[in-house]
Amino acid sequence: MAAGPDGPAAGGAPDETAEWLEADGLGGFASGLVNGLRTRRYHALLLTTTRPPAGRVVLVNGIEAWVETPAGRFPITTQRYAPDILHPDGWRRITGFACRPWPCWTFTLPDGTVLAQEILVARNACETVLRWRRTAGTGPCRLSVLPLLSGRDYHALQRENGTFRFDAVVQGGNVAWRPHADRPAIAALTNGSYRHAPDWYRNFLYTAERDRGLDDTEDLATPGLFAFDLASPEGAAMVLRTGDGLAVRAAPHAEDLMRAERARRGTAAPSFASVDSYLVDRAGGRTIIAGFPWFTDWGRDTFISLRGLVLGTGRLDAAEAILTAWAGTVSEGMLPNRFPDGDAPPEYNAVDASLWFIVAVHEFLSQSEAAGRAVPAAVTGALAAAAVAILAGYAAGTRFGIALDPSDGLLRAGLPGVQLTWMDAKVGDWVVTPRIGKPVEVQALWINALRIAGLRGWGAGHGADWSGIEARARTAFARFANPAGGLHDVVDVDHVPGTADPRLRPNQILAVGGLPFPIVAGAAARGVVDRIEASLLTPLGLRSLAPDDPDYAGRYRGGPPARDGAYHQGTVWPWLIGPFVDAWLAVRGRGEAAKAEARRRFLPPLLAHLGTAGLGHVSEVADGDPPHAPGGCPFQAWSLGELLRVRAMLDVAEDGPDA
Structure with missing residues (x-):
């Protein structure tokens, strides 16, 4: 059957x-x-x-x-x-x-x-x-x-x-x-x-x-x-x-x-109905379940998926409740990345989750302004205070070596034995992709967060020169240019100045698309997109490592050590299709011809996937090798959220239950 x-x-x-x-x-x-x-x-x-x-x-x-x-x-x-x-x-x-x-x-x-x-x-x-x-x-x-x-x-x-x-x-x-x-x-x-x-x-x-x-x-x-x-x-x-x-x-x-x-x-379109699965109550507010059946709510996943699941479906009241609840959890300039499913305290172990929060807050406020929806002053104040606490904490230095590098304005992060980026697999004491130093997508998020704070006047009157730091960081970002094409994945590897990790990973796509403010434009941006398209693009998303890399793992299979070892070493991540399509359109001018080609090439496999693994949903991961069998959680919030964002980018609406 x-x-x-x-x-x-x-x-x-x-x-x-x-x-x-x-x-x-x-x-x-x-x-x-x-x-x-x-x-x-x-x-x-x-x-x-x-x-x-x-x-x-x-x-x-x-x-x-x-x-x-x-x-x-x-x-x-x-x-x-x-x-x-x-x-x-x-x-x-x-x-x-x-x-x-x-x-x-x-x-x-x-x-x-x-x-x-x-x-x-x-x-x-x-x-x-x-x-x-x-x-x-x-x-x-x-x-x-x-x-x-x-x-x-x-x-x-x-x-x-x-x-x-x-x-x-x-x-x-x-x-x-x-x-x-x-x-x-x-x-x-x-x-x-x-x-x-x-x-x-x-x-x-x-x-x-x-x-x-x-x-x-x-x-x-x-x-x-x-x-x-x-x-x-x-x-x-x-x-x-x-x-x-x-x-x-x-x-x-x-x-x-x-x-x-x-x-x-009611008569909601299928994916709009699926969104409801992830929106849940938590004491003091609302949150987003990262995936079913085994995840709870994770900071990084919440803020990435909120953009498509909540803002993308016009649920501004829910977005306000979710962001306000999370704003109250700032500690030492960080938001937690995970609430354990038990009595343990929240885990503050991500460098990027807090920066994604600032992006989500900015897009929530922008969408509310565009809709003529008044956001209560107490809410805007709480969100701005959380954003300032994050930026100030990162600038001054916080857990796990996360700190502004005064020499170039970029953000450094990482200690041995700790995984801080979204590539966070760990097997025993083995951190599979440590990425200690200055990871490329963290810099894109950092620069975006600084730009947002400057535009919104957050921290004004408190001596915070976010725009000045942003300008320095943008200039220093040129250090990521890879002579082989595209961008390095990490610079100042293990905090050693002048070093770089040239391996081809998908993280660099966020410097071109997927965030409010691109970091790379012109021919350099086209080079990033073309290189990723040639080696990392699959019908269900982007591979996490190029197939010609000696560490590439083409199958996400086996026991926990084997699966965690392959998690970010070639396994496909559907959520990355959102940033990729955004970048792909950006370097082609976002015209109707580009959108038509994107609709023809990128949407059909994802829409077909809605009827295979988790019905009406998008899986967490897929094999890097063809036929790219889905794996991980069959119901993943950020995967579905980014599909909804892609549909919006391409002007594709769900008109009814059979769309």
Whole structure:
């Protein structure tokens, strides 16, 4: 079965690439494969947060379900068990799938009975709705559903254990369980009947975890069996949620949730609807999840993706809330790059995240001004104060050797054993791409931040000469010119004056495109774009290292050391397509002929990708070698955000659900 965004084709082995996602706006979500299999530890029906958007726990991993008619008993779910056994074969009965407005499967049974199964997650409610209806066929039709539970941290796996509590509180067809005292209770609201029958299902195999070199086998508990009459006009309804409140009638409640979600999602274009997945609440404000299923909110990712996901879709109120919340986290002139998914303090370990914040603030204010939208003085004051604190902190010197070099106005950064740029992979004590010194994209961001501060008068009256520093830094940027073409990746490598790293990486593209103010123009800019296009461009984005480099890794595969080693050594990053297309257009004058060529060359592979891995989304990475198989997170915020920015650059609008 090969699945696309709107339907699978029957026949062959089950496709294990197309994934659906339903997010709750709090950091929780439901996800799985179109064929019904679970291949990741993160595939679940009820995965919620205890401290939004962190503290994620898996409560209901999945279900085992079958339908009985006079013609026999027919499974409609599929599991994979170790060592590699598919059972039962419910995937064979899938004859249709649509992911809008939420995932919906069509099952056709041998006797001609046709069923529809829908799954949706309600916004801000920690509730997952499952509904089954018979759409063709007559006579008796009975659905049986076994819930498969864990109640574990979403990064962990569960094996059969004596601490799992099967106790149930039953009220008609509604049931509540609390498998672990320190985790939320689970409620199932249904219009069926329940029979308590505790048991364990053992040795589920998650092949995506196996392929990533991680532990891959799990046991799940089933407390009992739900039975439904599908011959009833009401069909079958099950609402999974946290807590133990059972005094709710399942079918009307499910219909209310579906009605509210249908109205909220409306007729928005597909990628606009996908944007909602990443916008979540955090104590004191809003933020952006970097990617599903395993990332939380990261500073760098938030500010890069905000430009396309939030500003690009006109959500100025959300942008204001996100930037204001992050502005309050400045420490020693830095914004955190990561909020750990736990009780640990935020991590201040990025040189570029704070500079991306200044860019995002500038574009938010500019877009608000263009729209005639008044930004409260308290907000502009808080954003300006954060920007000034960042620039002043960087100028004076802060963590990890980040400081203005008084000799040339450029920004130096880095200490042994620390990864500060977006190329931040680390395996044990091995920093794969340390880039200590003066990385090229950091200088482009630094110069842009200085220019923005000068234009907006931030720091005026406090002796801050941002424009003067910018002028010196722009002049010194000439040191990045590479005699072989394009720009060096790092100068003053390891803080040794006069040295340079000439390897061909994509970071130099930000000196030409992707930021408000280009650093390089004219023939030099064309040289940068042409060199990157010749060696780094792929249909899904830019390679992180040229294929002729001895350190090039063409496949993002294997266990954590192998994957992290390849992460920025040739692996393709879709988010870089935004800066590249911006630069490509810039050196061609941004005329209609250039836009038409860009629409023809660069958009079709990305739009096709929306129907392959994470449906309606763009993957985190892809292989550097053809056919550039996608990898990493199948749902990545900055990848989707930059696709939206490319569409805007090329004057391509989404006119409706099928655009």
